[in-house]
Amino acid sequence: MKTQEAINTFVKETGGWVAAQLEACTRCGMCAEACHFYQATGNPEYAPVWKLELLRRAYEQRFTISGKARLALGIDKPITDADLTHWSTLLYEACTLCNKCSMVCPMGIDIGPLLHNVRSALSEAEVVPLELMAAVNKQVTEGSPLGVTDSVWDDRMEWVADEWEVELPIDVKGADMLVVFSSIEIMKFPENISAIAKILNKAGEKWTLSRQGREVVNFGFYEGSEKRTKLFMQRVFDAAKALGVKRVLVTECGHAYDALRWTAANIMDVPAGLEVIHIAGLIGDYVRSGRIKLKPGAYDNDGTITFHDACKIQRRGGHIKEPREVLNILAPHAFKEMTPNKEEAICCGGGGGVIAIKAADPQRYAVFQLKIDQMKKVGAKTVAMTCSNCRLQFTDSVKHFNVDVKIAGLSQMVADALED
Numbered sequence: 001m002k003t004q005e006a007i008n009t010f011v012k013e014t015g016g017w018v019a020a021q022l023e024a025c026t027r028c029g030m031c032a033e034a035c036h037f038y039q040a041t042g043n044p045e046y047a048p049v050w051k052l053e054l055l056r057r058a059y060e061q062r063f064t065i066s067g068k069a070r071l072a073l074g075i076d077k078p079i080t081d082a083d084l085t086h087w088s089t090l091l092y093e094a095c096t097l098c099n100k101c102s103m104v105c106p107m108g109i110d111i112g113p114l115l116h117n118v119r120s121a122l123s124e125a126e127v128v129p130l131e132l133m134a135a136v137n138k139q140v141t142e143g144s145p146l147g148v149t150d151s152v153w154d155d156r157m158e159w160v161a162d163e164w165e166v167e168l169p170i171d172v173k174g175a176d177m178l179v180v181f182s183s184i185e186i187m188k189f190p191e192n193i194s195a196i197a198k199i200l201n202k203a204g205e206k207w208t209l210s211r212q213g214r215e216v217v218n219f220g221f222y223e224g225s226e227k228r229t230k231l232f233m234q235r236v237f238d239a240a241k242a243l244g245v246k247r248v249l250v251t252e253c254g255h256a257y258d259a260l261r262w263t264a265a266n267i268m269d270v271p272a273g274l275e276v277i278h279i280a281g282l283i284g285d286y287v288r289s290g291r292i293k294l295k296p297g298a299y300d301n302d303g304t305i306t307f308h309d310a311c312k313i314q315r316r317g318g319h320i321k322e323p324r325e326v327l328n329i330l331a332p333h334a335f336k337e338m339t340p341n342k343e344e345a346i347c348c349g350g351g352g353g354v355i356a357i358k359a360a361d362p363q364r365y366a367v368f369q370l371k372i373d374q375m376k377k378v379g380a381k382t383v384a385m386t387c388s389n390c391r392l393q394f395t396d397s398v399k400h401f402n403v404d405v406k407i408a409g410l411s412q413m414v415a416d417a418l419e420d
């Protein structure tokens with residue numbers, strides 16, 4: 001194990017901002033209750049502040065007089081291989097990087113990015129869970145964590161176009177918008193491809209898919225590897241440049257949106273003038289501007305519909321109003337909010353790569369019981385969402401707990417309710 005690499009990474013990442021964040025922590029513990037893993041299990045090690053402990057130890061032992069003294073006197077322990085192995089379970093199997101803890105800290109500490117720094121160090125030490133790393137390696141070599149190679153992608157697109165009788169433009173130079181799906185949509189929810197194509201075609205959008213930039217999900221981002229995060233985003237940006245588009249549309253994938261929209265500009269060159277947008281926001285724009293019209297009340301007779309906020313699209317991405325505006329047209333009487341919701345919503349429990357790790361299943365399911373309670377309280381018969389990773393977690397977990405709730409992608413609902 002490369003323990004020293006992990007410590008070097010902590011030290012390298014500890015600039016003034018990280019130091020100020022760590023110094024500001026009063027150990028009040030208020031972030032614990034914000035974390036769905038702590039809430040669902042009561043395990044004190046799942047408290048966000050404890051997940052940051054290795055970063056704090058590395059910082060204090062290297063940069064503060066008291067930390068150096070505590071280390072010399074044996075009060076504090078140096079970081080060991082065993083620590084890294086243990087924190088790997090906390091960071092990858094009991095944290096979805098949902099960023100809710102950042103919202104409650106009375107000291108204003110932005111815990112989410114610090115947790116990302118801890119994952120980066122664990123990645124350097126090569127203590128990433130094997131299944132997650134296998135998916136990362138597959139994305140490096142095959143272009144997709146779910147094995148969507150060039151030929152699989154070609155076959156899949158041809159099949160979707162035939163099956164749903166929808167036009168899918170591919171590699172069209174001079175299009176305005178590059179649309180990039182996640183392999184979860186391509187392999188598990190292919191109806192999303194036809195749904196989004198129908199919406200774009202109806203709105204008269206000049207859009208295209210790309211063979212070169214065909215995968216939006218970013219397992220390097222889950223891993224915490226800046227190198228691989230950039231590699232996967234570069235493929236999308238290169239495709240956008242080659243096609244000369246003005247906008248990249250991220251479909252129903254939350255982490256991909258976070259990476260491309262917010263992280264990319266901080267770690268790499270984003271092609272000048274290129275805008276990254278999410279389908280949730282785009283649908284809202286189309287509806288507001290009248291570019292698409294929806295059948296009012298189309299879903300008002302199917303029982304209560306609720307909406308699950310995805311951490312990276314709603315809390316972090318800001319697309320909170322648009323899905324609600326759409327649902328208030330589609331189901332003005334049947335749409336009801338779960339509590340808490342919007343910025344304060346509870347994560348589904350499967351994000352951040354957690355759903356890819358078998359050992360995380362017990363806590364992933366424990367967390368989902370919080371969602372079941374929320375859905376039951378509102379009497380939901382359908383739960384809509386804008387992230388296919390959430391949708392995978394919901395689909396798997398309602399089956400696991402035998403809950404009678406229909407799981408729906410918002411794009412699909414919109415496509416099915418388009419006015420002619």
Ligand code: SF4
Pocket residue numbers: 024025026027028029030031032048049104105106107108109111
């Ligand atoms: S809420 Fe903020 S100040 Fe309190 S323990 Fe958590 S990180 Fe530290």
Ligand code: SF4
Pocket residue numbers: 034035036037046047048051094095096097098099100101102111112115
């Ligand atoms: S980012 Fe989310 S899952 Fe991770 S520690 Fe914070 S609240 Fe918990």
